Amino acid sequence: MEAKRTVGMVLFDGFELLDVFGPLEFFGRYPEQFEILMLAEGMGAIRSAQGPAAMADIDLANCLPLDILIVPGGRGTRREVYNESLIAELRRLAENAQYVTSVCTGAGLLAKAGLLDGKRATTNKLAYAWATSQGPKVYWVPEARWVEDGNVFTSAGVSAGMDMALALIAKILGIETAREAAVYTEYIWNEDPSSDPFAHLAGLVD
Amino acid sequence: MEAKRTVGMVLFDGFELLDVFGPLEFFGRYPEQFEILMLAEGMGAIRSAQGPAAMADIDLANCLPLDILIVPGGRGTRREVYNESLIAELRRLAENAQYVTSVCTGAGLLAKAGLLDGKRATTNKLAYAWATSQGPKVYWVPEARWVEDGNVFTSAGVSAGMDMALALIAKILGIETAREAAVYTEYIWNEDPSSDPFAHLAGLVD
Incomplete structure (x- = not known):
């Protein structure tokens, strides 16, 4: 049996x-396989873009190497791309992680850290111009629910992160386990990474 | 212009x-229309069933009348149905609310409080027997993504709460606003409350 993997979620004001x-929700369904760590610069309550606050349990600077790094989006990313200490911590944690992932405009932070250079990646379709401008050396994919390139998974906007998380769980624990997680949460999983209705809506593809 | 509506989310250990x-996520997209209040018995960090903790900003007992009450599920509901003070607070808040809603096994708590008596309602399909046993006077609907009966909205398991929330936003702000919220979050909204693939998977209907 494999050791439990750590899943580090990075919080910042305005996530x-x-x-x-x-x-x-999906990683938390398998507590024997995944240990969730809530990270931020400093511990305590971190306010989301929508208002509610979540608790950061571990200071990023004290975080030991992770197995899976997840960087979310939210309007706070517009500020955090200029936060050099956060960017440096992402670089340090990504270096030793088995998987490096982002949701939505979190890809802008990974791009700013250089972690997507030379890779294919995607991001939010309605904030596409801003996020992609953070990574001129990235092969940005406009039409994708999520993109897997080596050990890097990047998802499209907000909800697409759930589809990507299930894809990563499928990669690690098998497709049947991922489908079980979807059924248990009554989630209609978009299993096809190329199925992306929002690229059309945003006018990024014909 | 209408006044801002308060949306009270009830937290408990194991939500x-x-x-x-x-x-x-969806209510939080319209800060001019909705003010989110995070409620619990006592303030501070409340641990979810999956591990991460959220902050309760208001003590339930001090909560003024709400416009929209939302009661989530999670394994903590199994304990909270025996928590008479919580049940009494739900009853008090529901009495004056414009809308009373639940997600997943949160319907078990509304049922226990008698708030679903004589109404049609639904709940999680994989915890159906337990949740429905909390309300013998409820007309439980086995095949439904969500059910609207008067001012009460109840959703099926976990993810179905998102579809229900958009339906409630459509009711209050109009269908175009709800669809806009779905597009903005790249969410594929199941707009049809009767479309429920999980009732079949759970063997509740043929």
Whole structure:
């Protein structure tokens, strides 16, 4: 039996609620396989873009190497791309992680850290211009629910993070386990990473 | 212009992450229309069933009348149905609320409080026997993504709460606003309350 994997979720003021708690709903279903760590610069309550606050249990600077790093989006990313200490911590944690992932405009933070250079990646379709401008050396994919390139998974906007999280669970624990997690939460999983109705709606593809 | 509506989310130890933060993602998109209040017996960090903790900002006992009451599910509901003070607070808040709603096994708490008596309602399909046993005078609907009966909205399991929240936003702010919220979060909204693949999977209907 494999050791439990740590899943580190990065919080910052103005994080997007569903970017964070959608994926964690699924990882949290398997406490024998995954240990969720809520990280931030400093511990305590961190306010979301929507208002409610979540608790950061571990200071990023004290966080030991993680197995899975998840960086959410939310309007706070517009500020955090200029936060050099956060970007440096993301770089440090990504270096030793088995998987490096982002939801929505969290890809802007990974891009700013250089972690997507030379890779294919995607991000929110309605904040596409801003997020992609953070990574001129990234092969941005406009039409994708999520993109897997090596050990890096990046998802489209907000809700797409749930589909990506299930894909990562499928990768690690098998497709049947991921489908079981979807059924248990009565979630209609979009299993096809290329199925992305929002790229059309946003005018990114014909 | 109408006054801002208060949306009160009830937290308790062992709440389900997505039951809480899925709906709040959508209400939180309209801060001019909705003010989110995070409620619990006592203030401070409340631990979810999945591990991460959220902050309760208001003590239930001090909560003024709400416009919209939301009761989530999660394994903590199994304990809270025996918590008479919580049940009494739900009854008090429901009495004056414009809308009374639940996600997943949160319907078990509303049922225990007698708030669903004589009404049609639904709940989680994989915990159906337990939740429905809390309300012998309720007309339980086995196949429904959510059920609207008067001012009471109850949803099926976990993810169904997001579809119900958008239905409630459609009711209050109009269907175009609800669809806009879905697009903005790249959420594929199941707009049809009778479309429920999980009732079949759970063997509740043929």
